[in-house]
Amino acid sequence: MLFYGKGRDFMKTAVIYKSKYGAAKKYAEWIAGELECEILEHSKGSASELSKCDLIIYGGGLYAGMISGIGLVTKNPCKNLVVFTHGNDANALPD
Secondary structure (H helix, E strand, O other): OOEEOOHHHOEEEEEEEEOOOOHHHHHHHHHHHHHOOEEEEHHHOOHHHHHOOOEEEEEEEEEOOEEOOOHHHHOOOOOOEEEEEEOOOHHHOOO
């Protein structure tokens, strides 16, 4: 586990993502790179991994109003949680 911050104020942070087409993975990589923290694919996340962290940043695609894989963090509460999502709008794409 990598740590974000300096001195006594550091937080154990992990970015966890579930990606069907690669977009959530790309965002997760950007975030983890900026924070210099661990990144985990959803299938490798577990209650024991989440319990080690002070901050979990979770990301997944938005499908039919639901965030892909969000059950991992809702069924295994963590100390601090940030969620990001993305969705595609076919009408927003150029012809």
